[in-house]
Amino acid sequence: MSEQQHRSTRKPDETEESVEVTEVDTEAKAKLDDDVDSILDEIDDVLEENAEEFVRSFVQKGGQ
Amino acid sequence: MTVRRVQGSEVEYGIAVQGQPHANPMVTSTHVVNAYAAAHDLTRRARWDFEEESPLRDARGFDLSRGDADPSQLTDEDLGLANIILTNGARLYVDHAHPEYSSPEVTSPRDVVIWEKAGEEVMRSAAELAGRIPANGTIVLYKNNIDNKGASYGSHENYLMNRSVPFEQIVTHLTPFFASRQIVCGAGRVGQQQDGSVHAFQISQRADYFEVPVGLETTLKRPIINTRDEPHADARKYRRLHVIIGDANCSETSIYLKHGLASLVLSLVEAGETVTDLTLENPVRALHQISYDPTLRTAVTLADGRTMTALELQGEYLTRSRDFVERQGDDDPQTLDVLDRWESVLTRLARDPMELATELDWVAKLALLERYRERDGLDWDHAKLHLVDLQYHDVRPERGLFHQLVRTGRMQRLVDPAEIAAAVQEPPTDTRAYFRGKCLQHFAGDIAAASWDSVIFDLPGYASLQRVPTLEPLRGTQEHVGALFDSGPTATELFRALTTGD
Numbered sequence: 001m002s003e004q005q006h007r008s009t010r011k012p013d014e015t016e017e018s019v020e021v022t023e024v025d026t027e028a029k030a031k032l033d034d035d036v037d038s039i040l041d042e043i044d045d046v047l048e049e050n051a052e053e054f055v056r057s058f059v060q061k062g063g064q
Numbered sequence: 065m066t067v068r069r070v071q072g073s074e075v076e077y078g079i080a081v082q083g084q085p086h087a088n089p090m091v092t093s094t095h096v097v098n099a100y101a102a103a104h105d106l107t108r109r110a111r112w113d114f115e116e117e118s119p120l121r122d123a124r125g126f127d128l129s130r131g132d133a134d135p136s137q138l139t140d141e142d143l144g145l146a147n148i149i150l151t152n153g154a155r156l157y158v159d160h161a162h163p164e165y166s167s168p169e170v171t172s173p174r175d176v177v178i179w180e181k182a183g184e185e186v187m188r189s190a191a192e193l194a195g196r197i198p199a200n201g202t203i204v205l206y207k208n209n210i211d212n213k214g215a216s217y218g219s220h221e222n223y224l225m226n227r228s229v230p231f232e233q234i235v236t237h238l239t240p241f242f243a244s245r246q247i248v249c250g251a252g253r254v255g256q257q258q259d260g261s262v263h264a265f266q267i268s269q270r271a272d273y274f275e276v277p278v279g280l281e282t283t284l285k286r287p288i289i290n291t292r293d294e295p296h297a298d299a300r301k302y303r304r305l306h307v308i309i310g311d312a313n314c315s316e317t318s319i320y321l322k323h324g325l326a327s328l329v330l331s332l333v334e335a336g337e338t339v340t341d342l343t344l345e346n347p348v349r350a351l352h353q354i355s356y357d358p359t360l361r362t363a364v365t366l367a368d369g370r371t372m373t374a375l376e377l378q379g380e381y382l383t384r385s386r387d388f389v390e391r392q393g394d395d396d397p398q399t400l401d402v403l404d405r406w407e408s409v410l411t412r413l414a415r416d417p418m419e420l421a422t423e424l425d426w427v428a429k430l431a432l433l434e435r436y437r438e439r440d441g442l443d444w445d446h447a448k449l450h451l452v453d454l455q456y457h458d459v460r461p462e463r464g465l466f467h468q469l470v471r472t473g474r475m476q477r478l479v480d481p482a483e484i485a486a487a488v489q490e491p492p493t494d495t496r497a498y499f500r501g502k503c504l505q506h507f508a509g510d511i512a513a514a515s516w517d518s519v520i521f522d523l524p525g526y527a528s529l530q531r532v533p534t535l536e537p538l539r540g541t542q543e544h545v546g547a548l549f550d551s552g553p554t555a556t557e558l559f560r561a562l563t564t565g566d
Binding site: 054055 | 089160161211212215217282308432436450454468
């Protein structure tokens with residue numbers, strides 16, 4: 001979300017430099033999106049199956 | 065003024081047997097503790113409390129060579145057995161229906177991280193060992209505090225402090241601090257209200273289970289300030305502040321700051337710099353309001369009518385702590401590090417909490433949850449989000465989501481994993497836990513029982529058990545008794561050296 005804001009605030013000054021920054025930002029954003037996808041993919045691999053049943057059956061006795 | 069003081073932590077773990085939702089948690093927890101004892105040659109199992117002659121002194125319960133015994137043979141009396149001392153000075157036992165690890169006494173927040181994390185490794189290993197007992201399925205432990213259906217179990221801190229500070233001052237001074245510190249050390253939760261009936265995220269696992277400002281209870285009507293007064297040391301000099309309002313943290317940064325901040329803030333009140341102008345109009349309500357707002361914008365009402373956010377409240381405690389440290393000219397590196405990190409965390413939280421996604425538990429968890437919500441279009445009542453919440457705390461490296469984040473470089477560590485691995489066996493060197501742990505390392509067979517403030521020997525040639533009191537938490541250190549242990553004495557020689565010389 002903050003990435004988006006940064007880009008829109010930089011849009012007004014159309015210097016070469018800001019274009020470069022935008023490119024870097026886009027690249028970083030793409031990398032971030034890839035990273036997000038890979039986190040979720042990795043976690044999907046280890047998450048217990050049948051989430052609903054698993055969560056429902058986790059019943060604890062109270063402690064301190 | 066410093067973050068250094070005698071302190072420790074006590075964590076009850078959630079417990080489940082896969083595929084056996086009705087497994088008796090007291091029996092399973094007992095298996096966890098006893099399996100660990102058996103596998104580490106603590107078969108005589110020095111017990112926690114001193115009891116006179118009793119059959120319980122024998123090694124009973126389950127060791128792995130007797131793994132085919134029927135767990136149903138355990139009676140209630142046997143269940144009371146699961147209570148052992150480890151060679152690192154910690155206590156591993158069954159509390160209510162949960163296995164609990166109480167860290168050895170340490171003297172700094174960083175050491176709390178090391179020995180509390182060592183406890184996670186003890187629990188992981190213990191559950192795995194217990195899972196090998198026939199009839200047990202896979203036993204999974206969770207370092208969390210709730211089942212999201214109404215039950216909560218604790219993770220407590222303890223801090224040794226000066227007895228002379230009046231308790232009312234402690235209450236006034238600490239309540240606004242405890243109500244707001246969750247923005248640093250909350251563990252995050254999907255669900256609001258004790259039974260999770262409101263579908264939304266909140267910062268703290270435990271907040272909803274606190275119902276009164278001050279009290280003695282720990283299992284119901286839980287108080288923000290707990291009045292339990294067991295110093296486990298010389299009661300004329302010390303108070304042991306028992307803090308029950310805290311989440312079980314996986315993040316090393318969260319554990320470190322939880323203990324560092326509390327130690328500093330306690331130093332303020334000990335020095336007579338009591339914070340009296342931040343009293344909350346309704347502390348319990350403020351605690352809940354703060355927990356329910358992960359944007360951190362909610363302002364809570366003070367008794368004098370002002371309103372402040374949790375960030376502002378924490379900022380006040382930070383400023384006063386830093387001022388006091390500067391006035392005193394304290395240059396302890398860990399104290400300065402805690403102050404700097406505290407400030408850095410508050411500054412970044414104010415800018416965008418997501419900046420802390422690689423450091424703090426609640427933010428790391430929320431970041432994951434939000435990504436799932438975005439990718440899969442999930443509402444807060446979706447079982448998958450509850451599963452992510454729960455599995456974040458799974459102690460198994462191959463399953464726990466926190467571990468996954470660490471392994472893939474998405475969660476920062478504070479200490480060298482080798483230090484944690486060593487702390488599974490080795491006690492801290494600078495408290496009485498050193499003496500306790502070394503006794504267990506060298507003389508497990510000669511020790512009948514031990515507790516925080518004593519070690520009880522059963523020595524050949526002595527008709528009765530011999531008690532060595534350890535009432536001073538800063539005695540019995542490596543400096544005091546290290547050479548004695550290194551000289552390779554028998555238990556009797558050690559006992560005689562201790563009781564004749566000193």
